[in-house]
Amino acid sequence: MSVADRLDLTLRLVQGSTDRVSVAELAQRLGVSEMTVRRDLDVLERQGLVRRVHGGAVPARAREEGAGFDTREQWQAATKEKLGAAVAELVPPGSRVLLDAGTTTVHVARHLARRAPLTVAALSLQTAVALADVPGVDLLIVGGRSRPGERSFVGPLALRTIEALAFDVFVMSIGGVHAQHGWSEFSLDDAAVKQAGLAQAARTVVVADATKLGVRAFSQVAPLERAEVFVTDLAAGDESTHPNGPATLAALREAGVRTVLA
Secondary structure (H helix, E strand, O other): OOHHHHHHHHHHHHHOOOOOEEHHHHHHHHOOOHHHHHHHHHHHHHOOOEEEEOOEEEEOOOOOOOHHHHHHHHOOHHHHHHHHHHHHOOOOOOOEEEEOOOHHHHHHHHHHHHHOOEEEEEOEHHHHHHHOOOOOEEEEEOOOEEOOOOOEEEOHHHHHHHHOOOEEEEEEEOOEEEOOOEEEEOOHHHHHHHHHHHHHEEEEEEEOOHHHEOOOOOEEEEOHHHOOEEEEOHHHHOOOOOOOHHHHHHHHHHOOOEEEEO
16 A cells, blocks of 8 residues: 555544544554554644544644645545546536545546536535536535535535435545445545435446545445446555455445446
8 A cells, every 4th residue: 555545544544533543443454563553643643634642643623624635635646637537437418417525526527527518516615616617517516514624515404405406427435435334434424415415316426546445434325236336546456555455346346336447
């Protein structure tokens, strides 16, 4: 696992916990030494994303809304750009699209310009900004509460808006995909929004980089078979860098989910 992959997953594990995450637990989940975990936590603390406590770490209050998002967007930017292009190719012109929040879906948004005309309902401030002035894109802002550090729209207002609409495609980002436990998220609020999106879309395309394979996050979103397509990067098939990748991809195919490696 690359340093960027490891930092990304470490941050998500800490942010997704309701309590302190111990160094020992992180080392076990990541398959690295406790010394490596401590170094990574030092990096994340210097960036203002976690706070070190005795024996572990807790989420830090973002210095400003979006600080965590902005930092994570820089990690694996080239990979996320490829994923964004691959997902956009799966969206037919004229579609009504629900576009999820996340660092990867910002790259999807930038590539959707080539698929216009489209109607796009944005689930985050970042994706909305990326599509705000794109010719041929009819942009809807889902609304709701903006979650600090992520700028994703969550809460009852977001859920009511989604439930009042119908979509051809839901482009869903995900915190974890597990062979037995399906799609999952680190935040209960984000999981609820994704469940609403799944219910209102004719088809769902899930996008995530290889670090999410084999991960079981805090809140289950849905079983694997609820998605039609899963787009991830080529590294997902490399067992030497992502030990859970090939087995998770095999489980997805067995569940009838088409996999695309970008």
